Amino acid sequence: HRAIIEATSDIACAYKPNFAFFEAMGAAGYEALAQTLEAIPRDIPVIADAKRGDVPNTAMAYARAIYDVWNCDAVTVNPYLGHDSIEPFLRPGRGVFLLCRTSNPGAGDLQDLRTGDDGAPLYQVIARRAAEWGNDGSIGLVVGATYPDEGRAIRKLAPGLLFLVPGLGAQGGDLEASVAATLDRSGQGCLFNASRQVIYAGAGKDFDVAARAAALALRDAINGVRDAQVVRRQVKAPMDLRPADRVQLKKAHACGGDQWTVTRIGADIGLRCERCERHVLLDRVTVERRIVAFIERAPSAATG
């Protein structure tokens, strides 16, 4: 792994070691994981792809393993056990990626279940909860590249969250579709992950050269889609804000509240703080940039 890291460290924005493949090799894998993490330059974030999730007392132990033993910066966490199981992973300067829409063919078995009064599929509930639970940027979402339609729906619900997007390459995710679907309005907000596509790009002695070429090609392809999209956005209609939308903003209000109700639409957007009830008027560009998530959508003029 060291050679692959050296060949790609000026291209990759993060590394995401998959703990399963190290664990499957027993003691040798334990040693290999240590060496792999050691080889990653200090300034590049490391996401432990470990998909942990347990009751709070146990989750604390997993957090110690990921953050203190392995010194990783972030971890993938399964949300099924609820908020108190995620809390132990929330530490200043560390990040959690909650499984929202996974990249496997069977993802929909449970993630597509219709829930609650509005029939929102389960994966969308996770997206909404993530915005509530980690409004300070500490929680991101895992959004499989193999499901661009679902990715687009998640991005609409959580415009300001960071996405980890696995499933490009070997798993068959369509690069153009998934990049276009998941980037935020400024063309950012995603970490696209490729594992097998890069690591196994070459089978010969020059596997590191092949890995570098694959990583470069992937980066350029992603950035190409992004640039096209940003240009398109600049001539595009503004965000579909509606009166009575409930939104979560990035910066807390002076009173401490961060949830707002939209009261007025126009070049300036009227907002009422749900905590202190004060009204503010902000220009649309600022509001669009600050929205982390829609807590509740008002019906659109067309359907409402």
Next chain:
Amino acid sequence: HRAIIEATSDIACAYKPNFAFFEAMGAAGYEALAQTLEAIPRDIPVIADAKRGDVPNTAMAYARAIYDVWNCDAVTVNPYLGHDSIEPFLRPGRGVFLLCRTSNPGAGDLQDLRTGDDGAPLYQVIARRAAEWGNDGSIGLVVGATYPDEGRAIRKLAPGLLFLVPGLGAQGGDLEASVAATLDRSGQGCLFNASRQVIYAGAGKDFDVAARAAALALRDAINGVRDAQVVRRQVKAPMDLRPADRVQLKKAHACGGDQWTVTRIGADIGLRCERCERHVLLDRVTVERRIVAFIERAPSAATG
């Protein structure tokens, strides 16, 4: 851990090492896990409490780690990723416990979400799926002792599945309520787990003696509730079978089908095989014993 195992190995029906606490200790923990597993007598099953769950290719690696590296007999698995993520853990002679209702206070955050047309909470959907996915006994359920009402509902949906019941003791599960709620109709079908209550029963040098005493007391308390319940069951009303109930039976029909529709109620129960459409008539005791799960419940006479 060796002393605790030696002090309890004639009492415990299984051991359930929690991988998190070993992982949190780094290399020393890796070694400690190896020694702990080594100390468990060969004839006592070991459940790896690792709460894994990932896309199929990765789940295969986790299965190798649990079964081939650590030689465990069963593993706890998070169902959020769907059936294809669970399949790699299904091997002859090994078992999977799917998280259904976990024991933590926040369990209900997602597990209580109402789903689908009938509004069944998510944890009940897992119970039904488990019966479909692992009708051969390969899949059991994790049912927290801290939620006896939910445990009772799960037992009704999955009368024939094995439950792993954590949360007694330190987590505050009410022993009598949870044992009564989760045992099957013959007073079996559950593995009750206590960790801190036994391991930390004594803090002094005789901690192994204290652990043995705690394990014995726990076993006797569980068996006491069970015996009382079995007696009560013997004079109790029969299972509430209804015409048009769809059930899954333990033994497959000659045609290979294992799903049946109830066509007639009485001392003998009429059943139609959903695969070959043949009718059979079986005595009630046999039917009640063979039911693994209700696939779909007919409305009761009272509400329908």
